[in-house]
Amino acid sequence: MENPTNPEVKLTIGKLLEVAYSQDKGMTTKIIMEKGAFKLTVDEDGNAVLTGKAGNVRFSGSPALEKVGVAMRRLTVNFSGGEDGEVRYTATVNAKITSFSVSGDFNVVDLITSCSGLLCQAARFLKGRNPAVDAEMQRIMGY
Amino acid sequence: MRIAFLTLIMIAIAGCGTLEERPQALYKSFDRYHAAVGSGSVVARRAEFFTPAALKGIDISSKSDVVELSIGSYIGKERSHYEEIHEDRGCLTVNGYQGDGDPVSLFIEYKPVEGKWLMNYTNVHLPQRDRFKGFFEKALCPDEAQEDIMREFNQGK
Numbered sequence: 001m002e003n004p005t006n007p008e009v010k011l012t013i014g015k016l017l018e019v020a021y022s023q024d025k026g027m028t029t030k031i032i033m034e035k036g037a038f039k040l041t042v043d044e045d046g047n048a049v050l051t052g053k054a055g056n057v058r059f060s061g062s063p064a065l066e067k068v069g070v071a072m073r074r075l076t077v078n079f080s081g082g083e084d085g086e087v088r089y090t091a092t093v094n095a096k097i098t099s100f101s102v103s104g105d106f107n108v109v110d111l112i113t114s115c116s117g118l119l120c121q122a123a124r125f126l127k128g129r130n131p132a133v134d135a136e137m138q139r140i141m142g143y
Numbered sequence: 144m145r146i147a148f149l150t151l152i153m154i155a156i157a158g159c160g161t162l163e164e165r166p167q168a169l170y171k172s173f174d175r176y177h178a179a180v181g182s183g184s185v186v187a188r189r190a191e192f193f194t195p196a197a198l199k200g201i202d203i204s205s206k207s208d209v210v211e212l213s214i215g216s217y218i219g220k221e222r223s224h225y226e227e228i229h230e231d232r233g234c235l236t237v238n239g240y241q242g243d244g245d246p247v248s249l250f251i252e253y254k255p256v257e258g259k260w261l262m263n264y265t266n267v268h269l270p271q272r273d274r275f276k277g278f279f280e281k282a283l284c285p286d287e288a289q290e291d292i293m294r295e296f297n298q299g300k
Contacts, residue, residue: 004210006245006269078296090296092289097197097264098211099285101292104271 009091009102013077015064016040020050023059030054032108035081042075085109169226169235169253172260173215180215194254194261214267217247227282233260234284245272248279250288268292 017040021028031038031052038052046062065072077091085108093100176192179185185192186203189212193201201208221239228234233253241247248268253260266285270276279291 004267004269006271009269078293080296080299088296088299090292095211096200096208097193097262098214099264099266099289101266101268101289102271103269103292103296104274 004093004100004102006102006104009093009100010104010106012064012075013040013089013091014106016042016048016061016077017050019059019061019064020048020057024057027055027057031057032079032087033081033085035083038079038081040075040077040079042072044073081108167226169228169233169251169260170224170237172253172262173224173235173237173251176262177215177218180213185212185215192262194256194263196254197261197263211265214249214265217241217249217267217269223278223280225280225282231255232263232284234282234287236279236281236283236288238278238280246270246275246278248288250283250285252284252286 017028017032020040028050031050031054034052034054036053038050040048040050042048042061042065046060046065048059048061050057050059061075065075072093072095074094075091076094077089080088082088086105087108088103088105090101090103093102172192176185179188179192186209189198189201189203193212201212203209203212218237218239219242221237223239224235224237226233226235231254233255235249235251235253237249237251239247246269248270250266250268251262252264254263255261264285266288268288279288283291
């Protein structure tokens with residue numbers, strides 16, 4: 001087993017957001033596209049919650065956690081959403097006698113266009129100018 | 144002759160001081176630990192480096208637990224270190240770069256156990272390379288480092 005690395009933790013965060021989206025796409029999109037703070041936490045049983053001003057999404061994070069590389073007791077990710085989908089984050093993985101702190105940033109739109117799940121569809125809608133796609137995006141955004 | 148003898152006595156007395164009182168006591172302990180990680184002997188010698196409390200929940204047959212015992216392996220090239228000893232614990236910061244050149248900081252809490260400083264809890268900080276603004280240039284325990292990391296995050300750094 002390799003040591004946890006920044007890219008692996010970042011990938012895990014992306015996967016968790018994808019799972020959140022598959023659970024509740026409208027609320028997840030609202031939360032991750034909002035400016036300001038939002039938060040993701042996962043406990044040692046894999047219970048995950050994404051929380052923002054718009055509300056929260058609860059889901060099982062277990063399938064997304066296999067890449068973390070340590071016996072995780074808690075994962076906490078603080079996000080700060082900025083302009084044009086830019087999101088900064090600082091994540092802490094608590095294990096038994098060590099915690100791993102990882103910080104960085106990503107673009108929500110880039111993240112969801114590079115993935116293979118449901119979030120990709122939302123991203124294509126975000127980038128598209130097709131009225132039908134825009135209508136779908138509006139539906140996703142809950143407007 | 145007498146002066147030389149007295150000098151030797153004084154050096155011997157100074158050398159008998161507890162490990163906690165020596166300069167860079169924490170870093171010297173870390174250096175031995177780091178060498179043990181490098182030689183692959185850290186698991187066998189874990190009781191030399193970690194407190195009994197830290198090792199209580201560690202299962203050496205678990206690969207992920209071995210990762211936790213081996214966090215020194217993150218430091219490929221060391222850049223700086225800072226340490227501070229408080230009443231009931233010591234805090235050591237070790238800054239450096241991983242093998243791939245990414246920056247990394249280790250924040251380690253030490254506890255005194257039978258005259259030795261042993262690792263009790265650690266934090267591995269992995270900043271994103273292209274947003275890296277510099278290392279923390281002070282001694283921090285893991286809890287203090289977490290506060291500083293969050294403070295910087297909230298300030299938009």
